[in-house]
Amino acid sequence: MAVPTAPFRYDYVGSFLRPAALADARARHAAGAIDDAALKEVEDACIRDLVAKQQAAGYPVITDGEFRRSYWHLDFMWGLNGIEHIELDHGYFFHGEETTHGSAEPSGKISGENHPFVEHFQFVKALEDESTVAKQTIPAPAQTLAELFRENNGVKTRAIYPDDDELIEDLAAAYRTVIRDLYDAGCRTIQFDDCTWGMIVDEGYWASKMGDGASFEEEAERYLRVNNLALEGKPADLAITTHVCRGNYHSTYASSGPYDRIAPYLFAQENVDAFYLEFDDERSGGFACLAEVPTPKQVVLGLVTTKHPELEDEAALRARIEEAAAYVPKDRLCLSPQCGFASCEIGNKLTEDEQWAKLALVKRVAEEVWG
Numbered sequence: 001m002a003v004p005t006a007p008f009r010y011d012y013v014g015s016f017l018r019p020a021a022l023a024d025a026r027a028r029h030a031a032g033a034i035d036d037a038a039l040k041e042v043e044d045a046c047i048r049d050l051v052a053k054q055q056a057a058g059y060p061v062i063t064d065g066e067f068r069r070s071y072w073h074l075d076f077m078w079g080l081n082g083i084e085h086i087e088l089d090h091g092y093f094f095h096g097e098e099t100t101h102g103s104a105e106p107s108g109k110i111s112g113e114n115h116p117f118v119e120h121f122q123f124v125k126a127l128e129d130e131s132t133v134a135k136q137t138i139p140a141p142a143q144t145l146a147e148l149f150r151e152n153n154g155v156k157t158r159a160i161y162p163d164d165d166e167l168i169e170d171l172a173a174a175y176r177t178v179i180r181d182l183y184d185a186g187c188r189t190i191q192f193d194d195c196t197w198g199m200i201v202d203e204g205y206w207a208s209k210m211g212d213g214a215s216f217e218e219e220a221e222r223y224l225r226v227n228n229l230a231l232e233g234k235p236a237d238l239a240i241t242t243h244v245c246r247g248n249y250h251s252t253y254a255s256s257g258p259y260d261r262i263a264p265y266l267f268a269q270e271n272v273d274a275f276y277l278e279f280d281d282e283r284s285g286g287f288a289c290l291a292e293v294p295t296p297k298q299v300v301l302g303l304v305t306t307k308h309p310e311l312e313d314e315a316a317l318r319a320r321i322e323e324a325a326a327y328v329p330k331d332r333l334c335l336s337p338q339c340g341f342a343s344c345e346i347g348n349k350l351t352e353d354e355q356w357a358k359l360a361l362v363k364r365v366a367e368e369v370w371g
Contacts, residue, residue, distance in 0.1 A: 004133055005239035006189040007274045007300045007334045008060045010366035013243050014137040014191060015072060015340030016065035017347045017355050022046045026070075026345065043068050044123065051127045057359055061189070062132045064124045065342075072193055072343040073139035074102050077147060079117055080174050082110035082160075088151055094252040099344065104144070105153040106160045110170045112177030118185050125186050136187050140194035140242060141175050141230040142223035168222070172229030179230070183238055190240045191276070196223050197266050198246035198278075201257030220265040231271045241300075243276035246283060248339040251307040251349040258285020263292035274298040279320070280305035280338035290327035299328050302338030304362050309354035317365045335366045 018026075025042035028034045047064045054062045069075040078085045084107040091099030117138065124134040145168070148157045161167035182190060199205045200219055227242075234240060244266065247254025259266070259277065267275065267289065275293065278284050279302055293299055301324055303317050317335070324333060341348055341355050350358075 003188045003237070004060065005237075005273075006061055006133075006135055006191065006241055007276070007298055007336075009334050009370045010059065010363040011061060011276070011300055011334055011336040012059065012063075012359060012362070013193070013276060013302075013337060013340040014063040014066060014135060015342045016050055016063075016067075017342050017350075017352050018065075018067060018345050019046050019049070019352070022067055023345065047123065048127065051124065053356070055129060055132055057356060058363060059359070060132055061135045062124060062127060063135050063137060064120060066137065066340070068120055070100075070345050071102060072137070072340065073143055073147070074104055076115075076117060076138045077104040077144050079115045080110055080112055080144075080178075081114075082106055082108040082174075083144075083148075086153075092247070092249070092254060094247055094249050094254050097250055097252045099249050100346075103150055103153060104147050105156045106148060108160065110167075110174050112174035112181075115178045115181065117178065118181045121182055121187055122185050133189060134187065135189040135191060136182055137191045137193055137243075138178070140192035140196070141171055141226040142196040143192075143194050145171060145223070145226050146196050146199070164222075168226045168229065172226055172232075175230035176233065179234060179238070179240070183235055188238055190238065192227065192240065192242040192272065194223075194227075194242050194244050195247055195254070197244050197259075197262045198255050198257070201259065201261055202246070202255035203257065205255055216261070220262060224265050224269055228269070228271050239273045241274040241276060242270065242272045243339070245278040245302070245339045248306065248343040248348070250344075250346050253283065253307075256283040259289040260285060263289040267292035268294065272297070274300060274334075276300040276302060276336060278302045278338040279324075280307070284338075287324045287327050290324060293328055293332075296332065298332045298334060299324070300334040300336045302336050304335070304337045304358055306337045306339050306341045306348050306350070306355075306358065309350040309357075311357060311361055314361070314365055314368070317361075318369055321365075321369055330369075335362050335369070337362060
């Protein structure tokens with residue numbers, strides 16, 4: 001029997017608020033008070049508890065909540081061969097808050113063998129039951145490519161990879177290795193998380209990039225190319241989806257702008273099976289861009305925000321789904337929060353009870369709309 005794969009009618013992006021026991025253990029580990037084995041013991045226990053809660057909530061998908069990570073993206077990058085953990089003088093500047101300072105730069109040629117996330121996935125896979133399937137979230141290849149040229153990281157990147165084509169080929173090949181290893185471990189649903197598209201639709205971001213002589217078209221083609229190269233040769237029964245947002249850190253955001261300008265690249269040409277899209281406020285624009293999504297690809301409407309605890313109006317959510325259905329048939333639509341609840345371990349500004357209330361709302365509305 002075929003394994004069910006994402007997206008599901010009611011779904012989520014994947015990260016969850018870290019429980020106090022986990023946050024305490026990670027802080028003690030960073031201070032040298034406990035070793036790797038002791039930290040893993042706490043992580044394992046917290047992930048088991050989270051998965052039990054996901055299953056009790058009636059969701060068909062389980063994740064580890066990204067509980068073994070500090071960041072939604074950097075921990076994966078640090079797990080690739082040839083990429084190292086660095087700390088910058090400052091973090092990303094979100095609206096109203098600066099992030100922590102972690103980043104990634106190359107230390108040699110990049111490859112994907114023996115990535116630690118494969119073992120992380122196997123732990124979650126073992127917790128599946130007859131009603132749930134494990135999903136693995138990783139940053140998109142484009143996100144890693146962008147990080148390697150963040151700030152002064154590009155100096156080291158260019159020293160190792162003076163040729164852009166070689167860098168893109170190696171990075172895509174590294175991802176293909178990880179994808180193959182995840183598949184061999186039993187994974188049938190992988191989600192690329194990708195803020196690069198949200199960055200390049202932001203006017204402020206492009207005002208700063210123009211000084212580098214950047215072309216929107218060239219940048220979009222570059223991100224599209226590396227993502228699609230990574231997807232080449234994927235097994236037919238492996239679903240690879242992508243989530244696109246505009247930043248999610250401690251209930252703040254990084255960028256604004258509708259999807260319209262990137263739709264001919266991302267929606268029309270990226271070879272993923274579905275798009276998880278942020279549509280929780282006016283920063284995301286309207287639904288007309290969804291007309292670029294080709295059949296049979298699906299769209300997961302991120303209409304419920306994870307940035308504040310107030311619950312959305314159910315009638316308004318149903319109305320917005322109907323509005324989106326003018327561009328993508330309703331049988332190819334799903335519903336989810338617009339992003340994770342804790343893209344980084346600091347988490348968003350809501351409680352665990354409020355987090356689960358948001359997910360209960362998503363499930364309730366989806367069942368009303370799709371039965």
